[in-house]
Amino acid sequence: MIQYDKENMRVFQSSLYKTTSAVIELNEAIVMTDPNWLPQEVDEIKAYVNQIRKNRALYIIYTHSDFDHIIGSGAFPDAIVIASQAFNEHKQKDEAINKVHAFDQRYYIQRNYKPEYPQVDYVVSKDGQKLILGKSTLTFYLAPGHTNDGLFTVIEPAGIFLSGDYLSDVEFPFIFDSYLEYLKTMNKAKDIFSLHSISVHVPGHGHTTEDKTEMEDRLKFAQAYLDQIIDMKENMEEILKGRYIFFQGMKDIHVENQQLAFNEIKQFTLHSKETLYD
Template sequence: MFHFKNDHLTVFQSSLYQTTSAIIQTDDVVIMTDPNWLPHEVQTIWEYVGRVLGDKQLYVIYTHSDFDHIIGSGAFPEAKVIASEELKAHEHKKAIMQKVSEFDQRYYIKRDYEPHYPSVDHAISRDGERLQLGSLSLTFYKAPGHTHDGLFTVIEPLGIFLSGDYLSDVEFPFIFSSYIDYKKTMEKAATIMENHSIQIHVPGHGSVTNNPDEIMRRLKESTYYINHLLQGGEKLETHCREQYPFFEGMKSIHFENIKLARKEDGEDH
């Protein structure tokens, strides 16, 4: 599962959808994102955290409420949870946990912990909100569009950008909440790049990169997709096939994106 590692950041990558779990560690704190997917993968993450935690406090940032990103929540009962206020107040918590149950039922999966919807200790309510955790300063930004409760996190002075299910190198934008919000979130991501010294990008799905040109390429590709969705047609499909190697497996989401964008664009006018 080890996908990326340096002095302060270790990233695990699941076999399913290249879903990532990041662990940031310093002398005084350990921060984790979205523990997932399969039981042995969650166990591997749990064991690693146990080795590095010591007497430090563990924090878990949930980037959004999609079930694959909260499926490991029950394995870390000692953690303090950080998420958006929208995730905390989600109206469909039971339905999300039902998806976890259906996944485990479908694949005959047993877990040695009880999955549960995260209980949020620090609910982020505004852009630019900050939290000081030991020597690390975390700055948060609301990131709606994929889901309504998404959250960007910038961790300084390490220059780590945790983007959740945005700016992926393996997925075009998945718009499950709002096309208009997604466009604004891409503009916000560009502003984050301008205002912070981003050194490492960790997407929710795909590969970690510490290449500034690659980080900007991901922003450019996602923005291109969003801006051309309503008029892209075959040209946009061809572009997606060239950029995203698993496009055929996710093509139905592309067509759902178009439907949602057309609906919102019509209502906006």
């Protein structure tokens, strides 16, 4: 499972959708993201955490509430949970857990823990909110667009950027919440790269990178994709097919992105005109 292992961070990668879970070792605490997917994979992550923990507090950052990112929550009952306010106030928590149960039922999976929606201990309600853990600072940014409860985290002085389901090298933007909010979140990501000295980027799906050119390319492509999908350009599918080896499995999401963006822009334009005439 080990995708990246250097200095104070090990990134685990699931066999499913290249989903990542980062485990970061600080002097005062262990910080982890989104433990996932399969029981053996969650067990491997848990064994590593237990190996290095040494009585330190364990913090888990849930980057958003998609069921594949909360599927391992019950395996870490004593963790201090960090998530966005929208994650904490999710109105369909039972539905998220029901998706976990449906997945396990479909593939005959048994777990040695009870999946449950994470109870948030530290709620992030605004951009730039900080949590100090000894000599390390965690800075948080709200990141809606993919879902409404997304969360970016920057850990300094290590320069680690945990982006959740944004800026992936294996997925184009998946817009399940809002096209306009996704645009804003990409501008926010651009600001993060300007405000912070980012040394390593960990996406929720795909590969961890230390290459600043690669980080910039991921951001630029996401922004270009968002700019072009509302024009329904026919060559966009060919571009995506050439960039993402699993595009055929994601093609329907691209079509849904286009429709969502088109409808949202249409509604925004109509509302703007109504407001102008009022």
